[in-house]
Amino acid sequence: MSTLSLPQTSYIRDNSRTFTDWLKSWLLTVDHKRIAILYLLAINFFFLLGGLAATLVRVELITPQGDLMSSDVYNRAFTLHGVIMVFFFLIPSIPAVLGNFLVPLMIGARDLAFPRLNLLSWYLYMIGGIFALIAAVFGGVDTGWTFYTPFSSTYSNSNVVMTITGAFIMGFSSILTGLNFIVTIHKMRAPGLTWFRLPLFIWANYATSIIQILATPVLGIALLLVVVERLWGVGIYDPALGGDPLLFQHLFWFYSHPAVYIMILPAMGVISELISTFSRKRIFGYEFIAFSSIAIAILGFLVWGHHMFVSSQSVYAGLVFSFITMLVAIPSAIKVFNWTATLYKGSISYRTPMLYALGFIGLFVIGGLTGIFLGVTAVDLHVTDTYFVVAHFHYVMVGGTIMAYLGGIHFWWPKMTGRMYNETWGGIAALIIFVGFNMTFFPQFILGYLGMPRRYHVYPPEFQILHVMSTAGASILAIGFIVPLIYLGISLRKGAIAGDNPWGATGLEWKTSSPPPTFNFDKTPIVTEEAYAYPPEAAERDAAAWRPGSPL
């Protein structure tokens, strides 16, 4: 392929004459790559919206008094932030955008197994999103993203039913994506692509898909029962009607703890790809990383009670949950050690995606280890429902998932669009995000440990300095998220032509043109080697002849 111009035919180009035809060709597409782009646009829209709600929360917390909004409006603001970010950004983010785009490309298939189901899942996502938006416009919800009963089922008079319906519909989108990936990975691998030759991104998405299809229905039923009780007074959660409010927490966390792994496992898959590519080395301990994804997926189902230590859950159940929670640290640590070992004696180039990958490792270690603090019942009693918890899960979800999402978007941007982004700005934005993120959330660990509860809009004056630091960090973080929007947008017109494989990476997705043709490969590729098959001397050779175009 020439590196002077984009390929004549690709999935982005079509020969529709009118605007309506063009719009139809996108909205009725069954091409996994186009659906990935639709998801990219929709998900980023929701990300900005969730970010706006976060801004409201952070601005309110600059002063100890409630001067910007009432406690009721504040409740609605953080609920909007949580619902949008969890259900409409984090859960679909990497699987629906990068997974949709890459799963067929990485396994040498022409599309997913069920292309029309794939389009349906995008529409379900959009319909769910519209429900959540309508609920927000007409007053919002004040339950928190967790919808805890009996508040959500009996007492709250905000738009609970509408919001829950949105999350319920979105759940089906998630299930269908998982189903599609599982069937595709089982049935449509290119000849020679055995399970242990699969890229680790595929393993990670496979593990994620298992969680999506096994856990999401439980969330669906838990939420549906809240609606049933609210609308028809059937006693599920209300003790006065013979129900149990704690049942909701069991059902909810049976989904929502594994949901954390729906967010972080695909992120770990991205990181494995980035670390290997930018160290010019085979990944260290391939099988261990692959199986640790599956182990995390399974163990993740056995630990949900660690969210319920101070509910009226039996203390004995709490002890068992606490113990199993510790076990999840093992496969997570295996991944971190293997990535680190991959870096050893690699030729590391600090391109933008790699900056995100290295940032991910550091932040995920902090997020993961504080998770162990919280898994210990004695420590958890002290910090339950404080900012310590808030800081912990933002380190995992923002420091983990969003770093990997951005790293992945930058890494595969040339494949998706055919053009390179501005590397200098890329590096600057990555650093801004890293600094802004830590400044936002590290003070929250201290705040929480000192006793600042989450979900309050007023607080004792001695906490103000840490809250102001956090808000200042959030402003830096916001700039860090806006800069990539600008330079990525500009690259669509002005970016250098990327060529098929700008990073010199392995993997089938780099063997086709950028952007790929509609059916991905001109002829079905045949795989004869394992993943990340960099020759042993690749790193040394690479270090000796420093790649041209590298900013460092």
Place this chain on the structure above:
Amino acid sequence: MAEQHTHAHAHHHGEKHTHISRGTYYRVFAALMVLMVLTVAAWWVEKNLIELPGWLAVTIAMSIAIAKTVLIVLYFMHVKISSRMTQVYAAGAFVWLIILFVITMGDYVARGWPPQAGPLP
């Protein structure tokens, strides 16, 4: 889908039945109707004739419900004639359901145990 079906039929004939006959569907449907009548009858008996202990009533209701589920999953959802992998996934879903029930019930059963009985004073 239809193409795949005939394809499988032509090449793997005898390896596995890829088809459920119309007669079987009707028989399964009839069985489901009988089970539905049983459900209602069990409720009526408990309501009007004999006071059953809770555990027995639940066991009866659950057995009927499980029988219905098995019939639907095996025949209407084609798990009986599906590939081994599909069957593993279908079974997996039930294993997960057991995980949900067993661990949740573990909490409910232990809820009344006094914490004082533990190692701490």
